[in-house]
Amino acid sequence: MSENKPKQENLPRIGFYVCHCGSNISSMVDVAAVQKYAAGLPGVVVSRDYKYMCSDPGQEMIAKDIKEHKLERLVVSACSPNLHEETFRKAAARGGLNPFYFQMVNIREHVAWVHTDKKAATEKAMQLVSAAIARVAFHQALDKKRVPVDPNVMVVGGGIAGIHAALTLANAGKKVTLVEREATIGGHMALFDKTFPTLDCAACILTPKMSAVKAHPNITLWTYSEVEKVEGYVGNYKVTVKRKPRYVKEDLCVGCMECIDACVFKEAKFADKFNQGLGKRKPVYIDFPQATPKVVLIDKDTCLHFKTGKCKQSCATACDRKAFDFNQKEETKELQVGAIVLATGFKAFDPARSPQYGYGRYPGVYTALEIERLVNASGPTSGEITLRDGKHPKAVGIIHCVGSRDAKTNKWCSRVCCMYSLKLAHLIKEHSGAEVYNFYIDMRAPGKAYEEFYDKLLGEGVHFIRGRVDEVTDWAMTPDEEGKLVLRVEDTLAGFVRRIPVDMVVLSTGLEPQADAQEVRRRFNIGCGTEGFFQERHPKLAPVNTFTDGIYIAGACQAPRDIPDTVAQAGAAAAEALALIDAGFVELEPNTSHVIEDECCGCKSCVPLCPYSAITFDEVKKKAVINEVLCKGCGVCAAACPSGSIVQNLFDDDEIFSEIRGILK
Amino acid sequence: MPLEQKVKYEGDCDPEFAKWVVGEIGGENLRHCIQCGICSAACPLSLYMDYTPRRIINLAREGFRKEVLSSFTIWLCSSCYACRVECPKEIHITDIMYLLKRRAIEEGVYPRSFPIPVLAREFGRMIFMFGRVNETLLVTDLFLRTNWFKFLGMIGLGLNLMRTGRMSFLPDTIKRRGELRKVLEALDAEEKKEKKEALS
Amino acid sequence: MNEQFEPKIVAFFCNWCTYTAADLAGVSRLKYAPNVSVIRVMCSGRVDPQFVLDAFARGADGVLLGGCHPGDCHYAEGNYKTLRRMRMLERMLKGMGIHDGRFRLEWISGAEGDKVKAVINDMTKKVRALGPLDLPGKFKEWDKEMEELEAHVNKDSKKGETTHAR
């Protein structure tokens, strides 16, 4: 039966400011009218408008007014609080006001930018201003809580992004645990032969970094491992990691590979996943000679011992270090870290989803990653371009944008395909002398020396046909086409349809989120965009941060990107983590909840609601208690307390009810 | 060969035309075209077209009304929908071809040598009269109206059809022709009303 | 035609998903109806059914609640709590004669700026079609019966004892 209105005479002295944001706001909201309107609202003693409130003079004006006009509350009507709330809180503090005596009104993102009728937009802005002025009277002085930050870091994903981030952090003296799902680190880059546009050898630049990871005293490398659970909060995460059994003791194996020779299977006969199925491997194997750690492992699905129990285990016998352990079990480990860098990478588009290109139907059709292995000196053909039937192609067609820029598959441009297609065109031509046709929609070469690389390829006599290929078919219309794969395409620059017969088709498949990206991001409590890549906190200003403090993202898990950008981003993520750790503490937003002890009846309704177990029941006092360090400020308990005895700072009942009242005045 | 000036001036465009296409059912995604040409590559008829389907889309959104409506392309479309299922931007190209055909008939700018618009019209007339279409009569009628000479070439086929009992000369008809006419006339009335409202 | 009725809709958006999506809609310059005013809460789980009733009682024609998709809550499970209590609230609103569609719960992720636009436009259209709810006006009107009859009773009472049956 309480009416949530502070008595008129007790109203605090409120200062109100409305920002033009250049013309961003003022072109759709009548800023002067809003300023005038606010001036007439109860409690408002100063009301001003200014071109850029967030500028130094704007902030200075606030600080000065607070002192001169003895302001007790502050409302700024400008952009989203997600952008400048902190700025104005600091301005308030500079003026001597508790920073939480401040409320921000979002009339840019939520009003000016989204409406088309100035009158209606101005009215809506006034409603929001009225709500903020009504609520700010209820604000309390608050302090941010400081909690210490654990200086250890976990990096998830051992591709070039994870490797670079881990090394950067370790070089700065931090203890890093690098967790990788596969048996070796290296990621996609380890598959490549050359890298664009410089054509330097991928292995030559990657493997030293891989060894550095293995050798670094500050890095603990856990391959063949996956993160299972993440608990805690910024600066204080508890992570559970599952380590899969390799059936080989990592600390004993030296990677001599004698066990592989000794395996009862004399011939390698199982599809070699690392070589995209183009080569064969044995049940005991190592992905590639420079695999890191250089430790063999056993594939349970093909190993005779695991399948029949009747193997003489010649591999184990061959090992003079007694590294084999067929009874190895999955292990669960726990980690305490202050920050996490996610660098979980991408998955290549599965061309079976575009059946018109005949992948799997025509043996002459390859994915780009398969070609990477084919042109690779350490690949299954030692770098010779050989078709599946052993012949050498005379003409090769490279289809760009497979799975990309298409509403039926993925809408986005995968960003790297144009460049890697150029690289493959060059390598194929160099290795085989074949005629190479590139079928592209738009040539995207915006990086440093990329356009020059395109120019080089043009000069090499590679054909560039602007058009999306409709179909790869073995239907011949002319004698030339007999026995070939025919690509049907409109040469859009010529303006007519062409049929081009080739022996080999390369599908430049796009980049997709990892198949389990959704599960992973839930595990880490971060967001995904609609396309499924991890969501950055701000597309421009916080590209490696996430909405969860202390968790950073780098590389192609955030969006398709090439190696230079990935490495740059990994460095940025490491720097963000360092900034967090070296500060030594984090300040927590004080929007936590607390129980008013005298009012709590001890009904325990709130206790099971808290996902962070911040609410406990004091068995002596028979009251609920909230641990404000554990509380993350969702307010679900405040909403659910049946007697209204829990208060959430900054989002108290009085504050929200007065906002409703303000809007609907 | 006479030299022809190929330049186009902005005055040759009709921006309203593009707007009209976008506003029609099927035209919604027109402006999203990235000119990849997969429609043309998928089209079994594009090799006969004066403008490939991709070019028609581009001409339409740039407002080249005359070029689009008088092109052969739209009349060559056999409604096989290959372009529509291939289009990465989900442009309903087949439906756009239909709406361009309707507009071309309306404006009377279709190529005179093509019997297809005539077929479409006669088809409609026959439905209005009988509710069903007799293929034999339709085709006969068509050739009589357009090309006597071609009709002679078809006589062999006619004889074959007669031999296999696949030809009939009696117009098939529905029972409740009045019902069908009522439906069609109701739509005519509605259209008239709309036009009147648009004028006032 | 009379001037079109413009509904007033109060929205509660969770900070991490729906509010961010609304920011994204802004940054993307998507255009939508100006009828919805947003109150920011940290989690849709903060929204007390009292807020919804209070908004209606103070003159909202519609109330929109936006949270993260199930399974995606920034606070792990806050939105499930929202869903549960709001399912019951919906039943209560129905029991009190507040039409379907005046209260709406939507899951909108931080990436779905276009969904903010679609939902706001759709809800505005639907609530507009339902017409004004205007509870403050109704409260006044309901209480009118007391004013009118008060005069009548006063007149009677001057005459002295009346034959009231009890």
Added chain:
Amino acid sequence: MKYLYFPGCSLKGTGRAYEESFLAVFKALGLEVRELEDWNCCGATAYMSVDETKSYALAGRNLAIAEREDLDVIAPCSACYLVLNKTQHGLKDNPELRRKVVNALKSAGLDYKGKVRVRHPLDVLINDVGVEKLAKFIKNPLKGLKIAPYYGCQVVRPYSTFDDQYNPVTMDKLIEAVGAECVSWPLKTRCCGGSLTGTLPEVGLKLAYILVKEAKKRGAAAVVTLCPLCQFNLDGYQDQIARKFERVDIPTLYFTQILGLAMGLPESELGIKRGIISAQAALAGR
């Protein structure tokens, strides 16, 4: 199982054999099929070029009549199948169009709600009956007969509800079920020329020629199709094709005909003799 049957104009004319074999096969399988009462022409592709709203209304009348019974409608002709499905989609997605069409139908006492499912007989055979059950009816497997399955356009595109639009396989399954051999070829869904064979023979014939030539080249003894216009184009124009390009002479049968033959139904009930290119040699030569 009961179905309504929408024949369309072709099945009463040039596609008579399709109707005959379809009805015979369905009857023999114990499926009840009733012809839609007083159906009218679906409008096909031509009418869409004349008047959009009216073409929806034309198809709408048939659907409204069909709605009086709670049965799926079978449309064997590809054009009918497409137009009826397109109408359902168009009227669902476009409220203004729906309003106009529904009102017009109402003025003639017809009620359209959009609740009918439009099916293709191939869909019914594969999904309602099933290959396993069909196998039980096969008395006379067509061993050794090499068949090129030809789906054409409008059943698989754009509303492919029961098969893949790039690589449809339902008819392949049926061909295997009747004991014949399915020839793999890449032109399963390429246009046969449609009505262009009649209106622009120089273009239409080429398209039909490509198909019969490729089928023969791949070793097929016959093409099997599911559309009366495809059958007409591939079968009826081979004389002209011979004159203009080369003689191919490959028969084109309906899938219902080969199923009927395998089920042991008499040729006369299946309209086998209605083919202009006789299938006798192909059927005997296996």
Added chain:
Amino acid sequence: MPDKPKVAFYWCASCGGCEEAVVDLAEDILKVVEAVDIVLWPVAMDFKKADVEARPDKSIVAGFINGAIRTSEQEEWVRMLRRKCQVVVSFGACANSGGIPALANQFQKESILKYVYEDCPGMDNPGKTRPQPESKDEGRTLTLPEFRGMVRSLDQVIEVDYYLPGCPPTPKIIMAAVQALLSGKLPPKGTVLSPDIALCEECKRKDSKPADLALTEFKRPHQIQIDPEKCLLAQGLVCMGPATRGGCEALCPAGNMACTGCFGPTSRVKDQGAKFVSSVFSNIAPKEEKEIDAVLDGIPDPIGTFYRYGLSKCLLRRKLQ
């Protein structure tokens, strides 16, 4: 000896239980009678309206009014008492928040009259006669009070100084209130004269409530054998205790019955029903809409359950037409 303070009791739309509660003071009533002079108490003594009206304004120290307000006569009486009394105490759930009578706010006036005078089983009224506010009989005008469109709480008609909660208020809180009045130690105006803490505080079953309650089903009392020791909510019964003001010493739970909320909410809650819904349903187990709905189906009459005594004070006030 100065005059004893004058006190009035009045009843509106009520069951008489509140009057009974006064009598239930037992011996204490003698103390009250000794201390005060009762000038109006329709249930016990015959006072005429004119007598009360004749008293000077503010001459009565306190008026205790129970019952909800549904008729014009009740409005007339309470307005008059407001003039005569220095302090008006809203007495019991009906006066405070509409009580059981306010459940009628789920129905329109016309449908109530139609049911009562035409449709209800056992009604024999072929002429469909209904009572009229005014009728002529042998030249005399007979009047009846007007039946209002809705049921109101007392404070929706007149200003109220204090509230005594309960259906009915318990002797203990009545006595405490009377003593406060007599001693002049009055809390701020508008106070509810009962502890501002929810019922669980004083419930004997409190300790048996688990801290991880996740209900999968709601039950009605006849469906289960109620454990006399265990928290009733934990047994699946809708116990409003957590959302209800204490002061009654958990009489109902002590008697093996779930609290139905008659003491109304604490001062921090505007809408008891909504707040209870927020609390109890946040804690049910399922996550899928369908499963949630199945749990909710266990409460067939949400309004009647969550607003049993308080529909007039629901923020929406009544069901809309």
